[in-house]
Amino acid sequence: MGFQPVSHTAIDDHDRTLLTQCRHHDPHSIYGCHPDEQGNFVVRTRQLGAHKVEILVGTKTPKVVECQPIGDDIFVAVIDSPEYQLRVTWSEENTVVVDDPYRFLPTLGELDIHLLREGRHERLWEVLGSRVRTVDGVSGVSFAVWAPNAVGVAVIGDFCGWNPNQFPMRSMGESGIWEIFIPGITAGAVYKYAIHTGEGWRLDKADPVARATEEPPRTGSVVTESSYVWKDSEWMSQRATIDYMSTPMSVYEVHLGSWRQGLGYRELATELVAYVKEMGYTHVEFMPVAEHPFGGSWGYQVSGYYAPTARWGTPDELKLLIDAFHAEGIGVIMDWVPAHFPKDDFALGRFDGQPLYEHPDWRRGEQQDWGTYVFNFGRNEVRNFLVANALYWLEEFHIDGLRVDAVASMLYLDYSRKEGEWLPNEFGGRENLEAVQFLQEMNATVHKNHAGVLTIAEESTSWPGVTTPTDFNGLGFNLKWNMGWMNDTLVYFKLDPIHRSWHHNDITFSLVYAFSENYCLPFSHDEVVHGKGSLWARMPGDAWNKAAGLRTLFAYMYAHPGKKLLFQGQEFGQVLEWSEARSLSWDDMVGWEGEYHETLQQLSKDLNRLYSTSPALHTQDHSPAGFSWVKSDDAANNILAFVRYGLDGEKMLCVFNFGGTSIDNYKFGVPESGNWQCVLNTDAGVYVGTNAILEQNVAAWDTGWDGYDHSITVNIPAMSAQYYRWTEL
CATH class of the missing domain: 3.20.20.80 (Glycosidases)
Known part of the structure; x- marks a missing residue:
């Protein structure tokens, strides 16, 4: 079959130069299918390195029209119908039939463009980036990227030999968006954008809105399509009803x-x-x-x-x-x-x-x-x-x-x-x-x-x-x-107990501003990196004292107003400073000091359970009504005590001895008569504490103390914390 006689199919020299340099703002105006004055259609396509390009006209029994090469790997033909496909022959053994990406309208609508320019497109990922989609019955992938200063942009990828001349994109005007729909590409394709600058540079950029990437150190963007079916409808429904301010x-x-x-x-x-x-x-x-x-x-x-x-x-x-x-x-x-x-x-x-x-x-x-x-x-x-x-x-x-x-x-x-x-x-x-x-x-x-x-x-x-x-x-x-609480608390706990009385303000100051914001109390990754050492390493003394220090620290954190956060490994007192290059030191919980770490892990579990089931410890985290001091000024003995109040009327007395000496028969004021039951003792034998004998139920006297109408007397082991829950007699 010979070439069809064609006319008015040449490309203006200026346009040709811009196209071959990937600097044309609208390649779709040249490539693709365009009506002529005789009622036919001129098709131009660029197929780099192709031996022959044919047009398959129509859909049921397509007519074959061979294209004429006009230089720069551009082929042209005149056909009598806008319904067509391209048959590209690279060699005798390699012929493919493809849809022409330059015959499709933009996949972004006017409303999308308007919202993007206004900065109000709340579903940006549905219009920018790469999307597997079907357009006019043809499956493929749409690409769109914001690059307002570029003079030309092309999609490059493993589907075109990373050649920027194969799929130049069109500019969507003053929006700065460049767009193209490429048929035949599927999920898994790797791509980037070849961006040509006004200064003559080509920059190969990953897609800012790519929803998948190659695994680093490779840097390509990946076309993706989700097939995941969520099973959390019940969770999502009830989440909207939760008031996290008053829940654990x-x-x-x-x-x-x-x-x-x-x-x-x-x-x-x-x-x-x-x-x-x-x-x-x-x-x-x-x-x-x-x-x-x-x-x-x-x-x-x-x-x-x-x-x-x-x-x-x-x-x-x-x-x-x-x-x-x-x-x-x-x-x-x-x-x-x-x-x-x-x-x-x-x-x-x-x-x-x-x-x-x-x-x-x-x-x-x-x-x-x-x-x-x-x-x-x-x-x-x-x-x-x-x-x-x-x-x-x-x-x-x-x-x-x-x-x-x-x-x-x-x-x-x-x-x-x-x-x-x-x-x-x-x-x-x-x-x-x-x-x-x-x-x-x-x-x-x-x-x-x-x-x-x-x-x-x-x-x-x-x-x-x-x-x-x-x-x-x-x-x-x-x-x-609450970064201030975190810093002050860790400075205090790093001190040897004999020096803490001179720094009592570090441990009490947070309550001056505790309700000025809605706080979360973090011991985050930032506290166990860059030479700071682990929380375990910061505690003074030998292994027993380090474990006792962490037990007291965690109990203090869970009693203090505010939500809680611990970084991985802290819950069992990891010895080494954290590194992203290795796993947590799970082996810390075995060996001759393993019992300290294993019981710290158990305490963390017990604190979470007690915290979650005790309204006094979480329902008024962000209200002064949820807290009152009992003992804030006993710096000499390193003693601290306060009461937490729940919205349901629950009251929890939280007592701390940050010193190295146990104190017996210590008197505290309490807000209610009745029984105060010890529901947590970090010095208990189950946590490898001294297992000092403590009364599990302490009756309040009708004797005023610490500004309250009632009082109790308890023993307080060194380096420990106790919680006492009030119950009516």
């Missing part, structure tokens, strides 16, 4: 790669879930699971905000893990890092050759101490990217809470910057007003869309209103990590 919340913080090395999401769904359930925690908190290039960053330098890290499995396997926690009644919190991102060439940094996701002024756009870029919170599209990302994890992965990392670095323009290295706000102040607006928008949007979901701020300063609702001009978080 005991969080186990986990680095999934090092809890037990070698386990992926699927194995953790059995082993980790069973452990957290047995230990009695109400929630688990994952250190960041979004994709990150460097494992030593623990996930806090994110390259793929919409993609679970491939180190431990697929996105659907992560869903399986979360579903398994929900099946056991355990909530899942995820660390989320909207403050900054790494400078790796393949990721977000200078995405289209210019500052895009990051602020263009280095005084606002970089955290030099961390070697990272800072998001430009004042740009609509960037705020949209982050707010939609928060919703993505909640909606697609059923996450129950977001712990927002490094909030202080977002709030203050001079955070970790020297004089001259930061740019004041429009009023001359150090507050990052745009970041404040973003945090308020994120919290308001999350809480509007997902009742019962928690947002938690890691915020280390005295910024006012972190947990005040946005309706009252607060930041809108549910909880704030």
Whole structure:
């Protein structure tokens, strides 16, 4: 068959140059199918290295029309119907029939474009990135990426030999979005975007909205399609009705790669879930699971905000893990890092050759101490990217809470910057007003869309209103990590007991501000890294005293107002400082000192059980009505005591001896007559304490003491804690 005679099929030299350089803003206007003045259709296609290209016209009994090559691997033909396919012959043994990607309309509608420009597209992942879909009866994958400064963008991948000339994308105008639908591609395809800059550079970038990636150190994005069927409808329904402010919340913080090395999401769904359930925690908190290039960053330098890290499995396997926690009644919190991102060439940094996701002024756009870029919170599209990302994890992965990392670095323009290295706000102040607006928008949007979901701020300063609702001009978080309590408490417990009386204020000061915000009390991963040593190593004395110190520390934490968080390994007093490169030291619980660690683990389990079943210890965590001092000023004896009150009328006297000397017949004031039953004694033999004899039921006298109308007398072993629950006689 000879070539069909064609006319008016040539390509303008300027267009040809732009196409061959992948710098054309609208390749669809040249390639694909276009009507001519005679009522026929001109088809142009570029097939790099093809020996022959034919058009199969029609659908039932297609007519074959051979294309004419016109240079630069571009082929052209005139046909009489817009229904066609391409038959491409690469060699005698390699012929494929494909649909032409340049005959399809954009997969983004006008409303999508409008919302993206306004920064209000709450389901960004459904329009940007890669999506397996069927268009006009043809299956394939749509690609869309925001790159407003690019002069040309192409999809490259294992389906086109990574050649940017095969699938150039079209610009969607002033929105800065580039788009294409490529038929025939399926889930599992690896791809990137070849971005051509105005300066003549080509940047091969991972997809910012990719929902799966290759396993690091490979950096490609992966087309994915979920087939997971959730089984947690009951959990999701009841979650919306829970008031977490008045319910128990005991969080186990986990680095999934090092809890037990070698386990992926699927194995953790059995082993980790069973452990957290047995230990009695109400929630688990994952250190960041979004994709990150460097494992030593623990996930806090994110390259793929919409993609679970491939180190431990697929996105659907992560869903399986979360579903398994929900099946056991355990909530899942995820660390989320909207403050900054790494400078790796393949990721977000200078995405289209210019500052895009990051602020263009280095005084606002970089955290030099961390070697990272800072998001430009004042740009609509960037705020949209982050707010939609928060919703993505909640909606697609059923996450129950977001712990927002490094909030202080977002709030203050001079955070970790020297004089001259930061740019004041429009009023001359150090507050990052745009970041404040973003945090308020994120919290308001999350809480509007997902009742019962928690947002938690890691915020280390005295910024006012972190947990005040946005309706009252607060930041809108549910909880704030109490970093001051954590630091003061660990400084105090590190001291030898003989020196603690001079530092009594360190252990009492937290109650001055305990109800100024809704607090969570964290002993997080940050406290057992970078040479700080483990909690076990910080306790003074020999192994017995270290164990006694940790028992008292944990009991003090569970009695203090605020929700609770322990990092993995702390629950059994891991001896070594934590490292992401090895598993927890489970062997600490065997050997000649193993009984100390095994019984610490048992105490952690008992504390979780007692805490969860004692309304006095959790129902008024954030109200002064839930707490009153009994003994705050006995620095000489290192004695501390207070009463916790439940909404149901339960009262719990919590007594602590932080000194090295036992004290008998110590008198405390109490708010009620009746019986005070000892429900926890960290010095008990079951925890390898001294097992000193304590009365299990102590009757209150009608003798006033410590400002109360009643009093009791108890023995207090050295380095120990006791809880006494009030019951009426």
